[in-house]
Every structure is written in structure tokens, then in C-alpha cells.
Amino acid sequence: MKTTSSAPVVVILGASYAGLMACARLLHSQRALRIIVVDGKSHFEQKIRLHESLTGQRTASLALAPLLRRRGVEFIQAEVMAVELASQHIQLKDQPALSYDYLVYALGSVPHQQLSGSKQYAISLHNYKQVSRLTPQIKALAQQSGHIVVLGGGLTSLETITELAASFPQLKLTLVCRQPTFANNTMAIQQHLDKTLNNYGIHRQYGQIQAIQAKAVLLHTGAKIDFNLCIDCTGMKASPVALTSQLATDELGRLLVDGYLRLPNHNNVFVAGDAASTNIHGEILRMSCATAMPMGAHVGANVAALINGQALREFDFGYFARFTSLGRHNAVTQFVDRSDRPLTQSATGYWATHYKEWICKMTIAIMKWELLTGLKLYYWPSSQRTSEQEQLE
Ligand SMILES: Cc1cc2nc3c(=O)[nH]c(=O)nc-3n(C[C@H](O)[C@H](O)[C@H](O)COP(=O)(O)OP(=O)(O)OC[C@H]3O[C@@H](n4cnc5c(N)ncnc54)[C@H](O)[C@@H]3O)c2cc1C
Incomplete structure (x- = not known):
């Protein structure tokens, strides 16, 4: 240029x-x-x-x-x-x-950190500098078999808690979310997620979160979940x-x-x-x-x-698909239609792990390639709605 x-x-x-x-x-x-x-x-x-x-x-x-x-x-x-x-x-x-x-x-x-007490008593994943400062604390907690609570029912909470479980099996881990997660997936994926969380020993606690306190999460049901570290993955703004x-x-x-x-x-x-x-x-x-x-x-x-x-x-x-890692050696791929609704096709285990890793590697490689060479490599699916379909809706 x-x-x-x-x-x-x-x-x-x-x-x-x-x-x-x-x-x-x-x-x-x-x-x-x-x-x-x-x-x-x-x-x-x-x-x-x-x-x-x-x-x-x-x-x-x-x-x-x-x-x-x-x-x-x-x-x-x-x-x-x-x-x-x-x-x-x-x-x-x-x-x-x-x-x-x-x-x-x-x-x-x-x-987003919109839950009461989130900014004071929980951490969220924001950028590399901030999360890498937390690693020594997590390693120390693992040595003491400490308890980490991850809040949220989305893909980020799932990827985070399984990554922690795979890296630090000594940690006690609890996933807290409003309702059983992963419902927006095929039965095969739901069963795989269930099995994976059980194999990792991740406890699940369902209920609406009322507030985060200095060392505990309070649910509207009255339940109190004590923690050493709380990670709020309930959303982004x-x-x-x-x-x-x-x-x-x-x-x-x-x-x-x-x-x-x-x-x-x-x-x-x-x-x-x-x-x-x-x-x-x-x-x-x-x-x-x-x-x-x-x-x-x-x-x-x-x-x-x-x-x-x-x-x-x-x-x-x-x-096209939702690729979710479950630690470095496990993952799920839910193929979806153009509107993000799950299709019957899905992948777990070996193939899903490779799909996810490939996607992560490709995103950075494509951007670098396009910036350095000026040649287009990246394309994406269209919504595939025809004007006739739109008129019928
Ligand atoms: C743990 C985690 C896992 C995720 N996994 C997936 C996944 O598997 N698949 C997927 O599709 N999405 C995933 N996401 C979501 C995805 O990362 C974001 O949607 C994506 O990064 C959005 O890209 P962006 O370029 O719009 O903005 P961002 O990636 O948020 O980048 C914004 C940029 O703007 C800069 N910036 C912001 N404010 C300022 C300011 N005031 N001054 C100067 N600079 C500023 C930031 O430094 C940053 O470089 C994940 C997110 C998290 C946190």
C-alpha cells in the first residue's frame, strides 16, 4: 500500500x-x-x-x-x-x-461482572497480563487442594473449569450456574459433557446466584458455596x-x-x-x-x-459449528445450522480435539498471512436465506 x-x-x-x-x-x-x-x-x-x-x-x-x-x-x-x-x-x-x-x-x-460482589471478590478472564498474574495463585491453591468455583453456564465457563481440572487434578472444582448447562446441544454432546465433568470430578451446583462474598457464593435458594478463588464467567459486555x-x-x-x-x-x-x-x-x-x-x-x-x-x-x-475444548486432550464439536441451531452431527474426543486446535491455530495464522501477503485466505458461510424465504417469514 x-x-x-x-x-x-x-x-x-x-x-x-x-x-x-x-x-x-x-x-x-x-x-x-x-x-x-x-x-x-x-x-x-x-x-x-x-x-x-x-x-x-x-x-x-x-x-x-x-x-x-x-x-x-x-x-x-x-x-x-x-x-x-x-x-x-x-x-x-x-x-x-x-x-x-x-x-x-x-x-x-x-x-461483564454484573453480579453483586463480582468486582470485589471474583476474577474474570480479561487479557493475558491479568490472567498470567493469577497462575501462581492457582498453582499454590492446587498444592493445598484448594477450592475454585467457576460461575456461568456458557462455553467460557466450561472451557475454563475443564482446563483447570486437566492441568491441576488436585484442585476441588465447582461449576455454578442457573440451570443444567449444555441443553442447547445434541444428546450425544450432552452425555459426553456429563461424562467428562464427572471424570474430572467437577461438582455442579445449579441455582440463581444472589451475590459473591469475600469467600463464598450465595444462591437464591439459600445455599452457600465456600471458595478459595471465584472465577466469574457469566458473560461479556x-x-x-x-x-x-x-x-x-x-x-x-x-x-x-x-x-x-x-x-x-x-x-x-x-x-x-x-x-x-x-x-x-x-x-x-x-x-x-x-x-x-x-x-x-x-x-x-x-x-x-x-x-x-x-x-x-x-x-x-x-x-457453522461450535468448537469447545475440555482440557488439551478432549473437546466437543456441535455442528449447527446457519442460525446457530444444533444439527444432529457432532464430534467428541479425538476429532473434536483436533478440530478445536486447528481452529485456534488457523485464526492467528490466517490474520498473519493476510496482513503479510495481502492475499485473501479467509471466507465465511453466508446465512443462505433467499429473498423468497425472507418474504415468507
Ligand atoms: C476464555 C475465552 C474463550 C473464548 N473462546 C472462544 C471460542 O472458542 N470461539 C469463539 O468464537 N469465541 C471465543 N471467545 C470470545 C472471543 O474471544 C471474542 O468474542 C473475540 O475476541 C472478539 O474479538 P474482537 O476483535 O471483537 O474484540 P477483542 O478480542 O475483545 O479485542 C478488542 C481489542 O481492543 C483493545 N481495546 C479495548 N479497549 C481499548 C481501549 N479503551 N483502548 C485501547 N485498546 C482497547 C483490546 O486491547 C483488544 O486488543 C472466548 C473468549 C474468552 C474470554
């Missing part, structure tokens, strides 16, 4: 799955651009492997500045404080404000920057976008990944790497199209 002093300035906020894919596709622009990527961290970290980092395992990362420099992209390591749409400026912590002609907002998500910038968001702080993933009434501002409230045929896409990468790639292409005077394309996406 060549740049000139008169080249339009595109600022990308966030250098994770969505932001880096947007950058890769922007590099296909026919017109010269000045691209500036901003992130609080110096490295791309694999958020989808944070539970592995928590147990002290090494996971691959990418140093952002040298990687982006190779394609003429500037990198600024700084915390984004606010976006000022009227003046087209980004407020950065301890650095001068940054102006843009086009903006890609991909600041992702943070742990979008980066708070959208709210502090007083932009229109949904209940999880995600920015409302149109079909082109663009802010309504702001033709030069696009949003991708966990930060976007993206509606496909009436369903809001769930926060995931699986949706962040397509959104990022699409936004990058749309910004380039806008700058090059070409037509924008509406975003389309269909789900």
Missing part, C-alpha cells in the same frame, strides 16, 4: 480479531491510504486461549508494531478514552488526540468506550449498526466484532471470534469500497 500526504486517514481502534481483519482487507484499497491502528496492548493476544494462559500454558501472540510496519501501517499503543464523532477525533490517554477521515471501531468486549462517548448502544453496550456495519447517520464510521450489535435476519450475532473475524474483514472491504467510490455490500453471516 502506497501512502501520500493527501491520502485519506483511516483509524482502526482495536487490534484483535476484528480490527486486524479490517486492516488486512483495507490494504486491498486501490487508492492510497494512511492506516493507523490503535490498541492499548503491544501484542495481539489469543483471547480464545485465555483459559490456557490462566493455567500457565504458553500461547502464541503477534507483536503489532513490526507486523503492521511491514505493510506501511502505523501502530499507536495507547488507551482510547473517547470517540468524538462531531469533530472526527479520538481522545487518547496521555497522547495527543487523533483525527480521522474514516473510522473502524473494533474495541471488543470486557467481562462491549468495551465501555462507546458508552463514555455517548453513542447509541444496546443493553450490552454494543454499538447499533446498519446492514453495512456502519453507524447510522455517520457514513464514515464502521463497527466490527464484539463492539457491534449486528442483526442478521432478526437475530443479534453472539460475541465470538467466529463472528468478529468476518465482521472485521467485511468492514475493511466496505471502507475501501467507500473510499474507492464503489458500492458497499451488506454484511451476511451464517454459523
